[in-house]
Amino acid sequence: MDSAEFHAAVYEAVRLIPLGKVTSYGHIAHLIGMPNHSRHVGQALKFADPGVNPPLPWQRVIGSSGAISSRGPGTNGAQRQREALEAEGVEVTVGRAGEFKVDMRIYGWFPDNVEILQPEDQDQVDGENSSSG
């Protein structure tokens, strides 16, 4: 697994995220078979070209905690990600510290069987919110 292949695998997994849903860096890492490379998933997205085709829905990847990671005090990456998510219908809330958060119980997308995911089987993979609500 080279760096280029890692990036390609990350992009392929990220493109699987359905519209209006979000997942975590760790889950992308999990889907490509490298669960402990969660940090590098973000790194791969950072180096991704915004003009690639098919387009990369990078905005659908956030922290496992449901928070949009801050790229840094002087950057507006988090703000752009928030706008991109809201444009898809994902509701983003703002915490006290100005952090953007998404309710994973509603918009979370964490299937373990993406390889067998079919358009007609999507009804049986979103049972993550069975705990409450």
Added chain:
DNA sequence: AGGTTGACGTTAG
């Protein structure tokens, strides 16, 4: 070769 960084995750209190 060693120390620090980073679009993270999990566990403990």
Added chain:
DNA sequence: TCTAACGCCAACC
């Protein structure tokens, strides 16, 4: 629910 601490691994200096 939120904060603090530890673990993780490649890139960078």
